[in-house]
Amino acid sequence: MPTPLYELKAEFFKTLGHPARIRVLELLSQREYAVSEMLPEVGIEASRLSQQLAVLRRANLVAVSRREGSTVYYTLTSPQVADLLAVARRILTGLLTDQLGLLEDLRAATPRAAPGPATG
Template sequence: MATPLYQLKAEFFKTLGHPVRIRVLELLGQREHAVSEMLPEVGVEAANLSQQLAVLRRAGLVANRKEGSAVYYSLTTPQLADLLAVARAILTEVLTEQVGLIQDLQAPMGPPAATETANQTPASR
């Protein structure tokens, strides 16, 4: 029996669900990178980067090639870079809305409405 598409999508997004993997894909969306070039950009130990690259490779999201002693990685499809750009646009929109709400909450409150004052008893004013 074939795996349902929604389950495959869930597995795909689980693979993307790690900050190091996202950063690696962002870098590879710009151009091919050697592992040694990615290390300072990702900010993790070499063993951790290697582990995350292996996860991406097993998922078929990145390809690698060896040139001398250097190993270079690239995206298997440019659509991954497009997906990350869409995610960025969604987050920008969501966060912009949240900033607007926060600004509304932080705005100084004006004087109470006339009906609010009229409904209060002298003791509650």
């Protein structure tokens, strides 16, 4: 029996469920990157970055685009990954904008403390 699509989607989103992986995908949405270039941008140690890249490679989201000596360059396997990240950004922007509006409404509805008695 084939795996239901909703389970495959859940696994896909689990793969995306790590901040370092999202950051790698964001970087690769711009251009190809060498691992050494990604390290300061992702902010994790080299061994952890290699682990996260391996997860993304197994999920077929990134691939080695080329090698120059010991330098390995990665790229996205599909421009649709960049599209997905852009959609997520728009969704989050909308949610945060709504929350900001709610916060402003709450602040406006908060009664102000009455001024103390005048001394003279």
